[in-house]
Amino acid sequence: MFSGAQISLYPMTDGFVDVILDAVKAMDTEKLRVETDDVSTLLVGPHEELFAAMQALFETAAKTGHHTVLHATVSRGCPGEPDDPICEGPLDAGLFGPLAERQAEAVESVKAKPTSGQRADGQFSLYVPGASIHMDEVYGCIDFLKQAGVFAKPKNFCTKLSGDSAAVFEALHQAFVRFGTPAGHVALDVTISANSPSLKA
Amino acid sequence: MFSGAQISLYPMTDGFVDVILDAVKAMDTEKLRVETDDVSTLLVGPHEELFAAMQALFETAAKTGHHTVLHATVSRGCPGEPDDPICEGPLDAGLFGPLAERQAEAVESVKAKPTSGQRADGQFSLYVPGASIHMDEVYGCIDFLKQAGVFAKPKNFCTKLSGDSAAVFEALHQAFVRFGTPAGHVALDVTISANSPSLKA
Secondary structure (H helix, E strand, O other): OOEEEEEEEEEOOOOHHHHHHHHHHOOOOOOOEEEEOOOOEEEEOOHHHHHHHHHHHHHHHHOOOOOEEEEEEEEEOOOOOOOOHHHOOHHHHOOOOOHHHHHHHHHHHHHOOOOOOOEEEEEEEEEOEOOOOHHHHHHHHHHHHHHHOOEEEEEOOEEEEEEEHHHHHHHHHHHHHHOOOOOOOEEEEEEEEEOOHHHHO | OOEEEEEEEEEOOOOHHHHHHHHHHOOOOOOOEEEEOOOOEEEEOOHHHHHHHHHHHHHHHHOOOOOEEEEEEEEEOOOOOOOOHHHOOHHHHOOOOOHHHHHHHHHHHHHOOOOOOOEEEEEEEEEOEOOOOHHHHHHHHHHHHHHHOOEEEEEOOEEEEEEEHHHHHHHHHHHHHHOOOOOOOEEEEEEEEEOOHHHHO
16 A cells, blocks of 8 residues: 655745745654655655644644645555555555444544644545545545534535644545545545635635 | 636735735636635636636736746536536537547647746646546556656656646646546646746755
């Protein structure tokens, strides 16, 4: 199983370089492979570490008070990627239970997460390429988000999320590991925003 | 066929609101349905209009000289979306020919596009959810990008693009309409960047 993310951070300020560099320092990347270019930074490694690193990056940038957006293209099990020992983790161990069971486990994981005090608003799309179960899993995931308390509203092509950043990132993490198929390809297109002036209007 | 995009523009400057509002004015949205919230703007309509609007938005913001990124989640044929008469277009009319034929047509469309003089660097992922042909179409699309002269490099989970913005947006447009299946679900996760300081270093 190969899992990772291409992440980009967009602080809407003239001092964006410093906000990005400080936020990058907040990520614990000890267990991750990291590669950066002018468009995004690749993180490869276990899914727990991936989502913890993204949450730290987002929260550190959000605390500056600037309107800041994190975008991530997250993927596991892509048939075009080789397996990588760095990615080994719990997901490889088990088979998936029925949808209702996975939804309950996912909700429990979100509820168990300590809050951060940072508000996060965003949206994401879940893709299960190459699998005929695609829409069942997508609808099952949306049900889970409602139960977990981070569902904001349905949108075309994606689902809007809102809540404490710890709950939002854990919900994305659970969407990533508990839906689709255990060994199959799952991809997320994630956008998480902080301090938008549109919300203050 | 329902087609549209959730788009967001990220100008990395204290004056981001004005850059966004000016760029939005540059989009021709006469044939599009537009809905905005704090995270993204929905455009629904024919695919030619969608990509032309995104190109205008990007180029107008890029011309300010600020480091600016456009992100778009683009989708057609999603089984969760109702058909919409506003989206009718050439794609609905025809069946797909063999891959090599579609690649040649796509290359021709990119080459025929008048240049803008604006450089664009970015990356995108093509998803064909629910279809077993997923990876064949993805690899076929990457081959087309190489032939069209906008392929920059392979990356994990996505393909990096570079070139004149007109060629880059037309390549994305062609990827959207000529790959996957004619009536099936195709989604793009698109990031296009201008004026990155990383490229000036």
